[in-house]
Amino acid sequence: MEERESDCLQEHTMQFLEMAFRSDRRKVIQNPDGYGKNKGSCGDTIEIFLTVRGGRIESVYYETDGCLNTNACCNTLAEMSEGKSLEDAWEIYPDTLIEYLQTLPPENHHCAELALGAFYLALADYEKKIQNS
Secondary structure (H helix, E strand, O other): OHHHHHHHHHHOOHHHHHHHHOOOOEOOOOOOOEEEEEEOOOOOEEEEEEEEEOOEEEEEEEEEOOOHHHHHHHHHHHHHHOOOEHHHHOOOOHHHHHHHHOOOOHHHHHHHHHHHHHHHHHHHHHHHHHHOO
């Protein structure tokens, strides 16, 4: 088992590993400004919770039952979107996450799509709430 973990650590950049093992943004937020939930064909589910202040994303939290690759994508998404305007947040794409992570395995690129799908749903939810208020 130790050899397998060592191989995993050697296969990835520090950037990937930091995002894969980070857990401070992994929590459910009650009454978020925007909420999105997406389930992939792989069975992983991601929920995104947004806090928006002054037209900018203040915080992104998430919950997932997915693997380390999914966790890495969720953390990268949060890192890249916090502080951005809503308009700029819509410009984050799966390839943006994949490039940042550098060593996300090709067979797990769908994890970036899954995370962005939940994020886009959360952005749309926020915009709908603003229009209806």
